[in-house]
Amino acid sequence: MDSPKLSKSPIPSASAFASASASISSSSSPVQESPFSNYISSLSPIKHDKAAHVAQGFVGLSSPPLVFTSPRINTLGRPQSSSVEISQKCEGDKKIINESCILERSVTESQGLVTDIKNEDNKDDVAVQLGSSSECVDEYLADPVETDCAKSACSVKLNLKQSNNVLQSSVDGLLDLKNIKFGSKNNVGREVDAAQFLSGQSEESIERKLTSDEKLLKIENEQGSAQGISDGFQKFESDRFDLSSKEKECKNFGPQKDGRGDGCSNFLQQLPGSLLGVQSYEGFAKNIGGDADVPVHSMTHEASELQRSMSRRCLQFGEAQPEATATCSISTNRANNIISSTSLATNSETESLSSSHLDLSAKSRTRQLVNLSQLAMNMIPQCYGNSSLTVLKPSGIGLHLNSIVNATSMGQGGTASMKLAQAIKSTSTTSCQTTENIDNCSDAFEKVSTPQEGALEQKVCTIAGSASESLFAEESVGFHMTPNTKRKFSSEDGDGNDMFDQQSPIKKRKKLSNSTDGDGCKRCNCKKTKCLKLYCDCFAAGIYCAEPCSCQGCFNRPEYEETVLETRKQIESRNPLAFAPKIVQPVTEFPLSNREDGNRKTPSSARHKRGCNCKRSMCLKKYCECYQANVGCSIGCRCEGCKNVYGKKKDYCVTEEMVNRSGEISESRVAAKPKKEIFHSELCDPYHLTPLTPSVQCSDHGKNASISRLLSRRCLPSPESDLTVLSYAKSPRSPRTSDTNDILLETSSSSSKARELTSLSRVQLDPRSRSLTSGGSLHWHSSPIMPMSPLNDNKKLQGLDSADGGLYDILEDDMPEVLKDTSMPIKPVKAGSPNGKRVSPPHNLHQLGSSSSGPLRSGRKFILKAVPSFPPLTPCIDAKGSCNQSRNNFQENRSND
Template structure:
């Protein structure tokens, strides 16, 4: 990607956030330069002019240095009284007109050296085999979901332990959202191939070369996942600090870090209103750009020493020191006495214990994910939680954003840590992935995600396992968005709520997800979201954290009781979920454990060969497509459906025997159930209402029809499909199903009973969200593998089944040629205006 592009993206991002024009550019520039310095500590201008690699970027070194210098100049200017005059919301044109921007535009482009330095990078599982169910669905979803996943990817390494003050986190969230929208994020995502390093854009920094100073942990809160990051971040923060200092509102933003900075003597004071935002933004930027520090732990150790050069750099940037910082603010971080201790400029003793963990974490993640099994061990989780509580103060500092894909890794790490005494984390660092993967459970059962699977696997594991613990964090990102109430939390965040509000909002969301009756289920359902929220937004309140942990903590690990299948068949929930069996399981002769990894993988392969979707989430959620309609339908149950539908005969789809019911979704046209009474929605019994409704709506819809949209959507898109009528539920051909469409999942919607979004009407879906819901959250419908979508096509009510999906037969109901029908459907879809309320709940 070109530097210009990056800069532009940053500008856009910040523009959205109404931030000062220069902040992003400066931050980015400084960040890059810092990376460069770290990567090439010995480099000097004499050698400049050659193209260098920093992480995934390559650029002409000369330019970098110049940029750095330029940035410093600008920063100096900004620190002047005039800087306050910078409009909070600069038009893009202004940005482009800015000296920095112009300068950047003239620079040689930064290019992506390689999409992936290592397969671990994004923790994307290598989308190994096309057949891999997990891989395909997830993959697409990832790209689509701009949720935190991307962000996480970048920041991931540190996130598990990196605790940011809630304030910062909150503030940053919005930024993040915006940032994600930017091309930068996109590019990064795209660039990184599945296997890529989770680290994000700039992944590999040779730890050996890193000699730059590291800020103290507390101070580093800003997005420094790793020591390396810290180095970079320090300057940034220092720059920012001055501005935020004076603003009362910035209380959130200002933290003891400020204090620390002062100690360093670098902190300048700034009355600038934007300060708070600035900080958050900058930190976010850094976050985005943050690369995973080298995995190498040794390098981390080296990095503990503060680089004099860095300090000087900072000092230059910073101006007058500030003494304004409140002690009260410091109290915020009361738990960490460490912070205060850190003040020494230039000296950045890295905290051993927790700190080390944080540093190490990245490595673990990076190493583990993709192909290695994820340890879900409940015990491990528990330990972790407990640990977290005990060291809550520390955690605050360390906490970091969620890593969507890294969850697995995180879990592993946790498990690993728990298994081994906590003391020497450094040791962990060195541990190979395999080591992490090693089961720690007694029975040799480790509940972990199966190795070698694509994202899907991880997600699956996460969702499926309800293990709800820290692990869930990863999925969260996506899940959060989808599940979140109409105004997505993220949106709120971005919108500019104050940090506190943001935090609350997030928390609220989290809480909402918590289920109802089944704790375990709850965990499953709520999962990642909770953690993510916490992680991302850093719930400052201990109480809040505790609450969250409790939810998550409620052990809800998947466990099986298999007697004959050896847990190597889909009968086994653990296996089906892509998890190893764990101690809580009561299975006999279990082969679903790391000790039998080969067997497990082979079995999986066989099953997948038979049915590529065998391990895919059973519930498919319609997502982004809906968003196009301007509605956040993703979050509603209505937008989900069981991938194959159920075949219930006696349970009336009112018991968990029914997978639809269990998954918290209504039955659809894909179901072959008899006497369906699925409370989440039913395909039958609403025909009449639907028909009427459809008739009334038909005109409206047609008027609004957008052919282009329709075309773009593609015929095969499930969402676009109108449910074909089946024997049980005749649908009026003309009735554009869609009408109703509320936006959510079209499939569910529509006059036809099958498609109706009945779920929406349910009081609170989330409170009764079944285990499959997790899948919904995890996998947006759009992201559903193509094959899956095909299956989803509104076939006739007749349930013809293909090997994979079990239902392939084309619709043919006498409504006319399929093509015509499709057109009708398409039209309907586009025309639909989101109005969930129109759809009456189905009743039978």
């Protein structure tokens, strides 16, 4: 719940909460400019707005987590909004709705909480109403929403229905937590019916709308719907993203407005489909109103607005994306006001902001979109402070083991659900002390999310369950939101941390243990480190400690944001990658099509960047970070007697050998490369050699040596998360250096060199790769570490990536600003890889450009990537499957535990 502290928290400068607090309080929104924000702003104004938020985020710093959290290329993977897609989503929503019934139960069980929540909501309402910022917030949110709107038109519609129902049920303006989150029971039931109904109609209506003239649709809709809605639509339609209008509405966010407006317009231009989706959404919502059982007819302006706000809330709460969509299309002052009236609204808004951004990133293929997503990522921290409700963003997919564990274990959908459950818990925790209710809620969420996992890749979820689904999609897309999510979660706790602290250690411990497995959130129990060291999972994950934590003397709280930031900086100064994801995901060398054939990498192929050092646990217990992350051990591991069920080091080595052999063949064709070198390079690349998929890789390499080479080249250091490890030949094992940094550093040891390398590799290699990789594999995962070539270079490269739909741009954008910033001192990289993987000395870099025999040739690359995250190129379906698999694994583990 909103904690007064947060609002009070004097963190003017970088306060993560500042934005959130601003939204709540009348105070003008503090939009700070930061290098990152500036960078973003350069790309798109919208981003800039987000950037401001980013600054606020505690993680915000240039800290790697944010970087890593940045949306992945995956957005590329997402198809632009289209009628078909929308229809699919609608179906998915329908499923979700059906599942929502399950949620109902949980909701009912936790109704007791609702009352309390309402009270708090009222408080919040007061605070929110005080300022016009709320409106601004809505506006602010609205922009990102567009993207979502396109995608989640159906879901949004459903949400709208829900909101209608909610409106009826809660005309008094108070929304039950149920309604807000999941829609009340009644709503759920109605929604279910409506969903079914809609699902049938949604496709037709959507398509029709898409095809039909937007204006006509809107006009019709407006006529049919309440005038208030029409006002909103008019405004929306006329301006949609008219900045001027927004400016009027949102004075506080003036700067953001422009940015948003531009970004939105750009986005729209780029993604006309999204617009259609939005429109369809609007029309659909109206249609729903007419079709639905809900007595839309009687709706007054306010009612309609309220509906919107409600739906928006529901969307936001349940699913950020849908919310964003709704907000985007609907964003009206009234609606905003109404929304703001609800305490949850504020939180939801914040969430919606971040979520919307996320959605944008996911959907967008444009650089701007990417930036937006990044911004969104950054924005999440804001939520942290204010939002009692946590946004259900993809949880940690990958950054830290902590997050990884969660994500992996839960499966993405599961993770999302868990997040949601946690959010609910945290939300309810304050008011509701009944753990059973909480558990029930979480369980319900899990249930809901579980079935959904297999469903649509990218559904926009109106309901909580759908939310988890969407999150899942996001994760699959490549968002590494874990830290953010956690933040949010923790933010819910917000001031509630005190409560946690107050809780008996045992109780906390239990929660922790439970939370880790059940909630998918790992929580710390630090006693001496004050949660300011990497020992602390929360801190390591870039999130504040929260309710589940049983830490003592914790400083990893919003109140101590400065301290946290400083500490992080210190740690990062020592080890820039300290907060980087521990799990590296393979970059897809092969075109998507190939992967579909069986080459596609799955999370299982992920590897621990540093590798484990287990000696007694045989990598069969959670002591082993590899095992904990559900990834197999690799050469990088120095474990003894490895029996990792996810992949033994031995197997990995064998695979490597096989690969090397195949590589030899390929090499013979291309260029002579020392076998040893190849081997090492491959070793460096866990993905290709993953024990799980050795045969395929080997075969590919052998058969398509040329292709592999090309790909490998293109695959240079992946920026993605932290590091991309170029394949270089090196001595088998070098003592591990400080951290993964070594790898990264090696790759990008000198920014200039790295650039050269990247640019050279791209430029020189691209021509070939282009033809070969026309399939559009993502080679570049925006890796923060990876030095970004100047824009000029990028342009050159863009051509290469053009086939990929501008992935390159996106990736580039994804690159953490820290990494991007050349000025930023990058810790000198050591030649030795931490895991003993020896990285080729800098000279390799020089060679890259000039000679084909460069280290890149091996084509093996390491990319640090969130474990849960899916290979960028991998189809969402695949990702899901992998997620499911991981989740299953996780469940198994849980059961075992």
